[in-house]
Amino acid sequence: xxxxxxxxxxxxxxxxxxxxxxxxxxxxxxxxxxxxxxxxxxxxxxxxxxxxxxxxxxxxxxxxxxxxxxxxxxxxxxxxxxxxxxxxxxxxxxxxxxxxxxxxxxxxxxxxxxxxxxxxxxxxxxxxxxxxxxxxxxxxxxxxxxxxxxxxxxxxxxxxxxxxxxxxxxxxxxxxxxxxxxxxxxxxxxxxxxxxxxxxxxxxxxxxxxxxxxxxxxxxxxxxxxxxxxxxxxxxxxxxxxxxxxxxxxxxxxxxxxxxxxxxxxxxxx
Ligand SMILES: C[S@@+](CC[C@H](N)C(=O)[O-])C[C@H]1O[C@@H](n2cnc3c(N)ncnc32)[C@H](O)[C@@H]1O
Numbered sequence: 267x268x269x270x271x272x273x274x275x276x277x278x279x280x281x282x283x284x285x286x287x288x289x290x291x292x293x294x295x296x297x298x299x300x301x302x303x304x305x306x307x308x309x310x311x312x313x314x315x316x317x318x319x320x321x322x323x324x325x326x327x328x329x330x331x332x333x334x335x336x337x338x339x340x341x342x343x344x345x346x347x348x349x350x351x352x353x354x355x356x357x358x359x360x361x362x363x364x365x366x367x368x369x370x371x372x373x374x375x376x377x378x379x380x381x382x383x384x385x386x387x388x389x390x391x392x393x394x395x396x397x398x399x400x401x402x403x404x405x406x407x408x409x410x411x412x413x414x415x416x417x418x419x420x421x422x423x424x425x426x427x428x429x430x431x432x433x434x435x436x437x438x439x440x441x442x443x444x445x446x447x448x449x450x451x452x453x454x455x456x457x458x459x460x461x462x463x464x465x466x467x468x469x470x471x472x473x474x475x476x477x478x479x480x481x482x483x484x485x486x487x488x489x490x491x492x493x494x495x496x497x498x499x500x501x502x503x504x505x506x507x508x509x510x511x512x513x514x515x516x517x518x519x520x521x522x523x524x525x526x527x528x529x530x531x532x533x534x535x536x
Contacts, residue, residue, distance in 0.1 A: 271362060271389065273457050274411045278341075278363040283503065284372060287342075290502040303351045303377050308497040310344030310373065312504060313407035313435060314450070314515060314526075316494045320345045322485045323406065324353065327433035327530045333401035336360070336425060338390045339408025342503050343370030343383065349404075350382040357383045358400070360393065362411075366503075391417040395425045402426075405434040410451045413459045415466065419473035428535020432475060435482075435528050437515065438463045442522035446514040450504060453511075463525050475531035482528040 280286065287309065288298035296305045307317040315322070329335065332354040337346040340359030343366075349355040361367050367387050374380045388394055390405065391414050403422045412418050422432045439445070439460045452458035463480065470478050501508040518524040 268389070268391070268414075270413055270457075275363050277411075277452065277457055278504070279365045280503070280505065283342075283365055283369050286502040287369070287373075290498045294498055299376075301373070301376060303347045303379075306373060306377065307344055307348065308494075309499065309502050310342050310347070311406075312341040312344070312450075312500050314512060316497060316499065317344065317348070318494055319435070319485070320348055320406065323404070323433060323435055323528055324349070326481045326485055326528060327402070327404070327431055329353065329355075329402050329404070329431065329433070331355070334358075334399070335402045335404055336393075336395065336400045336422075338393075338403050338405040338422065339411075340366075340370060340385070342366050343373055343385075345404060345406060346370070346383050347374065347377060347379055350379050351377065355382075358386070358395070359383055360386045360388050360390070362387070362389055369503075391421060393421045393425050397424055398427045399425050400427065400430060402431045402433070405432070407435050407437070407451060409434055409436045409466070410460055411457055415459070415461070415469045416472065419469050419475070423473045423475060423533055426533040428533055430533045430535075432470070432531045432533070433529065434466070435526075436466055437519075438466060438525045438527055440518070440522040440525045445518040445523045448507065448511045449515050449518070450500070450508065450511045460524075463527055466527065466529065470529070470531045474533065476534045478529065478531040480527050480529050482526050485528050 291298040337359040346359040
């Protein structure tokens, strides 16, 4: 474990996480012993806009049906389950937070997807996969916790097949001052590594990617937006203060303190 990563794990780890999820499902009138991907999608897409943003990113990045995806920083596995269960993909998910991987594994089994999603605890900066292994690397709202983005982008490049797609949603610093903390990914600036938008684009280019494009302007749901109305939201997995933290993110975007990015890049090749 690299220095600086423990506070990130602490930020995401919660007491009784599986019971919090079960209670939220029960409260919504769902059977917590038999949840579907759709029921879980109300609470397991841990980024602004929730499931709608995952759908938007899959569409904007033109992730082919049935391909092999690495969900880099997979959280409790909502986007992985969407890709495996509704988009026909084979998925590997990796995350730094052991508790999230444990819960993701349980939810995969409960939804019958255990055989289509392989999970690992680890860092996006040190991926335990062979070279040229994946068609797509999807990384949603993870890079704000990653200090070494150069290493993260080089690792994504290494594990992608030639012609493979790397797509990231990221919140970068805006021109109008510091964002308002606490935010969904960080209570203070200690575990928040944003950079300006150009930094991420240049880091991708430096890692060898081409066709680098920020397509956030075309997305109908964005990673810094508010939760989908009427859904459970990310509070069970990320903390009871999530409504306030999400509101801070949305206000920071509206005031130009944060810039919502949805980047698509390709590893050159056939
Ligand atoms: C805001 S959550 C997003 C989870 C998931 N991508 C989603 O959208 O549902 C951020 C996730 O990034 C993970 N994370 C942070 N730094 C990481 C790193 N260096 N390597 C792998 N995962 C990391 C956290 O453990 C957490 O699960």
